[in-house]
Amino acid sequence: MSFSVTEPTKGTKWFAGFLVVAYAIITLVPLLWIVATGFKSPADSIAYPPVVVFEPTLEGYVNLFTDRTRATDDMLAEAGPPETWYDEIARERGTIITGPSRYGERFLNSVIIGFGSTALCMILGTAAAYAFSRFRVPLKDDLLFFILSTRMMPPIAVAIPIFLMFRNLGLNDTHLGMILLYTAVNLSLSVWLLKGFIDEIPMEYEEAALIDGYTRFQAFYKVVLPQAATGIASTAIFCLIFAWNEYAFAVLLTSGTAQTAPPFIPNIIGVNGKDWPAVAAGATIFLVPVMVFTVLLRKHLLRGITFGAVRK
Amino acid sequence: MTSSPIQSVAKKTPDGFARKIRGLSDRTIAWIFVAPTIFLLLAVNIFPLIWTIRLSFTNFRVNRPNNDVEWVGLRNYERILGDPDIWNTMQATAHFLIWTITLQVLIGFTLAYLINKKFRGNDMWTTIIVFPMMLSPAVVGNFWTFLYQPQIGLFNYVIAFFNGVDPASFSMIGDVNLAPWAIIIADTWMWTPFVMLICLAGLRSIPDSIYEAAECDRASKWRQFWTITIPMALPFLMLAVLFRGIENFKMFDLVVQLTGGGPGNTTTLTSIDLKREAFERWRTGYSSAYAVILFVTVFGLASIYVKALNKVKER
């Protein structure tokens, strides 16, 4: 027999591939429905019965990025003819654009808070994970479980004390406050994951580096970190996904300056009730950065998973 | 997602190794590395927790800043544990937890198993399958209410297409019997990929040599699956269950946007109930006690579970 015993047969591969692709397609339907809704007109978005074929429009995206008001005749007269294509779309609905919406700000907040907390979390998490992996830390097991247990608290449960505490510290509704908060929430997962990755890096490398005259910090920085890069990348994806999408704290602790997009998106109100195309457009755009990040780090995600898992 | 997070027996620092440091001692470096994490967790997690515990013995209400705060001892705890409604929400939470975890583990593991057959393009399809978990749960919940609307949503029409019933004849979020399943379906759609990823890590950690040895012993594929694949992947499955369990015990955003806890109290999970007590009724003391009870429950269950997990690992 010439084939490896562990290599599945062609038939098995086909069958497995078929099932996975079938699942992927089913799972994509709700997602595609969201994306499609973003390109529907408001009437099509709530069509009864729902429409699959429709005339695409950018109205949802215009509505997402602008504030509009229903125009009286004299306002229309005063405003003159529409100047841009998006003006025109708004005018067709009898509205005029009064300015940019707050989606841009909220999105930017999400970028600052999401990526900021992910970065901070990776820095603190890697350091802590390294220490747990390489040194005798007193009460190590208890500390590790303690770190995990901080994730068990329902956000609602600590929201009031955090709110009061942040108010006293002047952190309420600030980027820094949210970054610290999300970092803390994500740290438990990060430390646990990263410790696993660092455990897998053979200690001989560092020993060799130390013998070569590196200090402990240099060894960590120049030897361990590059080795752990894959693990850090895949951990970062999980942290970013959480911080990017977090809702409960964001809705309770932020309002004007530091609010992220998730509390904003589901509630975009148009001139007439909920603006489903704008909501869908907002959700679609909001998905893009995480998606790009994940696709770019795809190899790391999958390799990271397997890498840490190879047993000695 | 590795085997290592669950290793409770930490590796020992070799003695010869420890002596070879210059400058700072290992102990100092260890503390410098760990301290910021511990400090942040103490400040943002533990301090509020202690505050919550303190508040749980009072009748404090945030919306009555001028009222005197009185110590009420264990009265809040007695009221909660004696309230049949809370047991109903616990039941709803248990139903949600058990079914989401069961479905996600079954589907997630199956997918990982199939993907591990390494058919062409499995990388790409894996990435596609992971997309739902990148969405914001609040947005997902919101959109699933839309999908579930019998008249304008897609869900009923798809079901109707496959089994021929009238799309208007059932309502996923309006029916007291179907609503608990509506939230399970949405959560499963969103989080199965997470379980799949962990399972995939587990499957890929099994060295080929073990299967080769089994093949030599003429063990059937079926036997190999039950004696090698499952036992070796079990720690990963259990890790997936742990993380999903913790997350879904806290479930708030997706369900609150999807059903708001209704109809009736059928989908009022504990976090939703807690939010109503804390931020709508503003019974701060009472809700703090409620929060402490929930925390103790998860903490207790998780510690038992982690012990079991470590046992499995050590086998």
Added chain:
Amino acid sequence: MKNTLLTSAAAGAILASGLSSVAMADGHATDLTLCWAAWDPANALVELSRDFEDQSGHTMNFEFVPWTSFADRMLNELNSGGQLCDLMIGDSQWIGSGAENGHYVQLNDFFDANGIDMGDFIPATVTGYAEWPKNTPNYYALPAFGDVVGWTYRKDWFERPEIQAEFMETYGRALGVPETLDELTDIAQFFQGRDIDGTTVYGAAIYTERGSEGITMGVTNWLYNYGFEYENPDQPYDVDGFVNSAGAVAGLEAYRELYETGTPPGSSNWYMGENIDAYRSGQVAMQMNFAFIWPGVEADENVGGGRSGYFPNPAGPAGQFAQLGGQGISVVSYSEKQDAALEYIQWFAQPEVQARWWELGGYSALSAVVEDPGFAASQPYAQTFLDSMAIVKDFWAEPAYADLLLATQDRVHNYVVAGEGTAQEALDGLVRDWIEVFEDEGKL
């Protein structure tokens, strides 16, 4: 597109900073923040407020929070003494806690000094949005947005001859705007499941929402008209026998009957937005909703332009009432810019501004605006608004309103939507809940 928008925003900012630096010169320019719900009228208020910015040199910022989290977010803000909002257009039920917990500034002296007379406003809005305690001349807000629950119906469907004929045959009377709640239920049942232009349509979209205040704002339209009273008129906080009177029970049963027999499948958690969607997409013949949506209905491509009609909540056996909505505008006591905030209120109270407010789609509560001879004819829904505002009743506005509301939500939703127990049990339970709240508050 985003680039252009950003550019225009930048241009606006430069312009604004230019303006404010001019005003800075005489030392009055202030950045004011006004907090309200994120909804259609809020966009109109932004537009309206431009005049104020031009006149005063102050800059207006707006913080609009979606209705579903409006109360949580804003009460959190007030309870924590936050300074986010200088001006608050808070819901009518908050006035009690706003006044008693010192969140709002009492406005009597300010009104007197500036010649603002509460007698110039629609009386129901003054009682509903501004006074605490109710029916005493202590004002904590200026009525800002009048709102009331009313009905929208598909005039085009109602007028079809074949539908008219069939209705006449079935019910022995002409199909038209219902005079009573029972007639409304008949019409809803008549349309339920009917085929119109190839699609199945349903009777009415009504409020059933559980999480915030939805079903309460809906069911009270039945309860009031069937004989429900909040308390003994002679003895405050005496609720037993009034909340759960035989009439109230009948009203609750009638609401459930309508829910069971005349509403679209799946309408189990519906409030303003879902009702609008159902109506605009042609699912229902009638919808219950606050009046604020009417300008949007008129402008809608599917149901606007004369295809819709409006009517006030129909009468029941015990009278004709409608649930009050709407808000007053208050100055937040934690604000450090109260003078500028008061300036805004002074500006807002002017009759010209109020007239413009109506024109932009805001429901002015100023009598001079609504009593203007041209008002009733100015919009197809204007008369309905006037008729509705004449029959309003509001929920409790006690400081403990949130507890009273949540109890109502639970009891009513669980009976109407989830079908738990009987109407009598639900209202008896509500009486117990309310008594407990009043005891906690030291009112009993």
